Amino acid sequence: MKRRDFLKYGAAGLATAGAGLSPFESLAQTLTGTTDIKLGITDVETRLVDGNKVNMLGFRLYGGAGALATGRVPGPVLRVKEGSSVKITVTNDREEAHGFEITGVPGTKTEIAPGSSSTISFTAPVAGTYIYHDSLGDTPLYRILGLHGVLVVEPLNGVTSAGSRTPYSLDKLVPGSRTAVSALFDALGTTDRFQGGADGKWVPAPLNAEASIREKVWICAAIDPKFNALIERGKPIASSPNLTSNVVDNFVPSYFTINNRSGYDLHDDYDGMLPVIVKNYIGEPTLFRIVNVGLAHHANHFHGNHLMELARVDLNPKSSTYGQMIVPENIFEVDTTAMWPMQRRDLLLPLEIPPDIPYQIPVSSPTGGQFQRMVNKQAQEPFPLRYVMHCHTEMSQTAAGGNYPQGMVCHWEVLGGLGGRAKVAG
Amino acid sequence: MTSTTKTAGATAAIGGTLAAGEAATQTMPPLGPNSTAVPGPGDYNGGSIDFTRTGVKGKESFGNFGCDTFDGNPNTPDWTTANAYFVRTVQNVDVTMPDGKKLRCWGFGDPLKAPGRELLPSPLIRVQEGDLVHVKLQSSKGTHTIHHHGIEPTTFNDGVGHVSFEVKDDYVYQFQARHAGTFFYHCHKNTVTHFEMGLYGLLIVDPKPENGRVPAYAGGPFYDVEKFWVLDDMDPRWHQITNLDHDVGLCGDDAGLNIFEPKYFLISGTPTRPNVLVDKQKIVAKPGQKILIRLLNASYSVLQVMFEGLEVQVISVDGHALNKPWNQWLTIAPGTPFTLPTAQRYDILIDTGSPANQTKTGYTHKVHFEFQHWITRKVHNAGDKMYEGRAFTTITI
Incomplete structure (x- = not known):
């Protein structure tokens, strides 16, 4: 495999990202105060981490900016308020029929003939993370070719009795879940472990943004180029019943992505991309909304902090709550989380001081900890601390059959100690 | 290996206050109850570090992301005395499979405590909550690392090559065990293959004993x-x-x-x-x-x-x-x-x-x-x- 330089994104893009301007402002404005969303289905070309290119199908956002206007994989992150009326019109620019569905939301399934449009209207469901995708013919084919995105529903009553904001409508949870969610979000900023006072609380992303400092959306997927080879711009998708009659059994992916990037292409975020990397200070808890639209069973492992497993979908067909979103009464703290196909999980990265950095030095008669020495610039090891996140089902760490770790791996950063952002801002 | 093999002696430590001499004169605390060896002169790994030769300050590129990643034998930043000390080597181990074939695996060896004991899984690392732990990796067959999975130390001690470095000859990993529970350790170099080969073992952090017995975690259940x-x-x-x-x-x-x-x-x-x-x-x-x-x-x-x-x-x-x-x-x-x-x-x-x-x-x-x-x-x-x-x-x- 040829190696390549990372030249795709120019200095202009870097400058924008570095200045902290939101590349999503224009999208944001189109979504403000409206629940009338217009999407298109179109061709997208993706350059993989090794320089090879594949054809994909993507959603574009009418009124969006940059890649969102022309078509992007994944589709735009849509945010709506629970209980609001939502209208989504999907226009199909391709030469074959497509579908649209928001899994777990009744009345959202539709079909769109080539060159035409279809509109769905629904009431925004209970707060949580949803997947919209093309499920035409009940096959994952179009989903794995790129027609997927995330809908976030914000809660109406997400604030605990102690005043902490959460991602869930607390009045709609069973008492045990309400107690657990409240206990966790109330603990943020108020304990030795989760410091920061009022600034140490979780803050939701604005309704008009795809992501924020304390909230990221990760869409895990995998690419098997022989399926992408069926796509030709301007022509109906090639017929290959041998391949498409059983997509799962024929799927041998060789690229593994988050937000359609992998390996070195995930080492930082640039303008026009759905951001992935968390760069925060201690005491800035961050929510990940992670979904898996691919067909591989992933085991996402975070270094640096354990995460709290919030909502998930019950994917056990034998369960009485099969298909439902579960906000658990029992919130596990994990370093590895099961991301099975079509799983949607919310996980809280607490941004606590990585717990195993020596905290009592010397151990015989402690006088201090290393992290504080780092904050005081008295330590050798500098900030930022960079911790990887990767799938531990390690086949997903490859690209084109090798090239570890150019697969589903990224990282997150601890920029500094408590209150660091305020200090930097001066 | 001794500190003479260390890199970057000429480069000043970045923000360092623990100069080599200062650290060397620190006294060794008493040995923790679960350690496999007394920390000795071989444990000393303090001194200056050139972070530009690692993923910490080095320029990240497509080339060094996996293929030509950072490697070396740096000192341990902010080295301090430990009360639990382990050494791990890299060994071949052939396992006879049910079809009669021998399968070549790799395991971490323990040259101090029990050479010759089972290598698959690799020998257990067992420490007590609060122990300041040093694990010295002695690489062979090329570079390796140790990632203590679920343990959350600094980046330099986390064992991931492209954000820190891979170990050519030896390195002393440093962390202090906070949570009692079940963890494991494994090689994080070309992990897709090295983990598959068997370079992993369990790491258990016990809580402090309560009335002479060790529960599963502090305040947790006892077990027989x-x-x-x-x-x-x-x-x-x-x-x-x-x-x-x-x-x-x-x-x-x-x-x-x-x-x-x-x-x-x-x-x-x-x-x-x-x-x-x-x-x-x-x-x-x-x-x-x-x-x-x-x-x-x-x-x-x-x-x-x-x-x-x-x-x-x-x-x-x-x-x-x-x-x-x-x-x-x-x-x-x-x-x-x-x-x-x-x-x-x-x-x-x-x-x-x-x-x-x-x-x-x-x-x-x-x-x-x-x-x-x-x-x-x-x-x-x-x-x-x-x-x-x-x-x-x-x-x-």
């Missing part, structure tokens, strides 16, 4: 019988190509590492065909006793687990006890299957005297494992007597 169940699957093709080329696939060749077809299935390092149980796999307990199982999925399969006959309780997940205000023990009814993704740990308590279990004494109960394909979820090689991805062990009360 402890067992480690580490589940693994092996694809012989992977072992062949990795043994030939320790860097297989790294710099661009298609080694087929996106395709994993395991033929051998192991419980705690012993193959499960024929399913004749050895002592380290099966549990024998007396009525009324409490059993603690530390379960790790070290395979590349979706692992389905099912306890026949017994009610079990998950008391800790990934080394974090279920004793927080937002969680509690999870009770799993007899015969209910559950799944574990790769690398997850469950600490499972079985109270043989509980109302649900006390009528189950005098029996042997099976525990079933299914290794399911990471895409299709089908059991590997279903129906094949030699290579089927099913296994069991037993609990006798």
Whole structure:
């Protein structure tokens, strides 16, 4: 495999990202105060981490900016308020029929003939993370070719009795879940472990943004180029019943992505991309909304902090709550989380001081900890601390059959100690 | 190895206050109860570090992301004295598989405590909550690292090459164990192959003793019988190509590492065909006793687990006890299957005297494992007597 330089994104893009301007402002404005969303289905070309290119199908956002206007994989992150009326019109620019569905939301399934449009209207469901995708013919084919995105529903009553904001409508949870969610979000900023006072609380992303400092959306997927080879711009998708009659059994992916990037292409975020990397200070808890639209069973492992497993979908067909979103009464703290196909999980990265950095030095008669020495610039090891996140089902760490770790791996950063952002801002 | 092999002596430490001489004069504290060796002169690893030769300050590029990643033998930043000290080497270990073939695996060796003991899984690292731990890796067969999975130290001690460095000859990893629970350690170099080869072992952090006994975690339950169940699957093709080329696939060749077809299935390092149980796999307990199982999925399969006959309780997940205000023990009814993704740990308590279990004494109960394909979820090689991805062990009360 040829190696390549990372030249795709120019200095202009870097400058924008570095200045902290939101590349999503224009999208944001189109979504403000409206629940009338217009999407298109179109061709997208993706350059993989090794320089090879594949054809994909993507959603574009009418009124969006940059890649969102022309078509992007994944589709735009849509945010709506629970209980609001939502209208989504999907226009199909391709030469074959497509579908649209928001899994777990009744009345959202539709079909769109080539060159035409279809509109769905629904009431925004209970707060949580949803997947919209093309499920035409009940096959994952179009989903794995790129027609997927995330809908976030914000809660109406997400604030605990102690005043902490959460991602869930607390009045709609069973008492045990309400107690657990409240206990966790109330603990943020108020304990030795989760410091920061009022600034140490979780803050939701604005309704008009795809992501924020304390909230990221990760869409895990995998690419098997022989399926992408069926796509030709301007022509109906090639017929290959041998391949498409059983997509799962024929799927041998060789690229593994988050937000359609992998390996070195995930080492930082640039303008026009759905951001992935968390760069925060201690005491800035961050929510990940992670979904898996691919067909591989992933085991996402975070270094640096354990995460709290919030909502998930019950994917056990034998369960009485099969298909439902579960906000658990029992919130596990994990370093590895099961991301099975079509799983949607919310996980809280607490941004606590990585717990195993020596905290009592010397151990015989402690006088201090290393992290504080780092904050005081008295330590050798500098900030930022960079911790990887990767799938531990390690086949997903490859690209084109090798090239570890150019697969589903990224990282997150601890920029500094408590209150660091305020200090930097001066 | 001594500090004479260290790099970057001429470069000033960045922000360093622990100059080499200062650190060297620190006195060694008393040895922790679970350490395998007294820290000695070989443990000293302080001094200056050139972070620009590592992923910390080095310029990241496509080339050094995996193929030509940072390597060296740096000093340990902010080195301080430890009270638990371990050494790990890299060894060959050949395992005879049920079809009579020998499979080349790699394991971490322990030259200090018990050379020659079993290497698959690699020797246990067991420390006590609060221990300041040093693990010295002595690489061979090219570079390696150790990532202490679930332990959360600084980046330099986390064992990931492209954000820090891979170890050419030796390095002393440093961390202080905060949470009592079940962790593991593994090589994080070309992890897709090195983890598959067997470069992993359990890491257990015990809480401090309470009234002379050690519970599962501080304030947690005491247990009478402890067992480690580490589940693994092996694809012989992977072992062949990795043994030939320790860097297989790294710099661009298609080694087929996106395709994993395991033929051998192991419980705690012993193959499960024929399913004749050895002592380290099966549990024998007396009525009324409490059993603690530390379960790790070290395979590349979706692992389905099912306890026949017994009610079990998950008391800790990934080394974090279920004793927080937002969680509690999870009770799993007899015969209910559950799944574990790769690398997850469950600490499972079985109270043989509980109302649900006390009528189950005098029996042997099976525990079933299914290794399911990471895409299709089908059991590997279903129906094949030699290579089927099913296994069991037993609990006798």
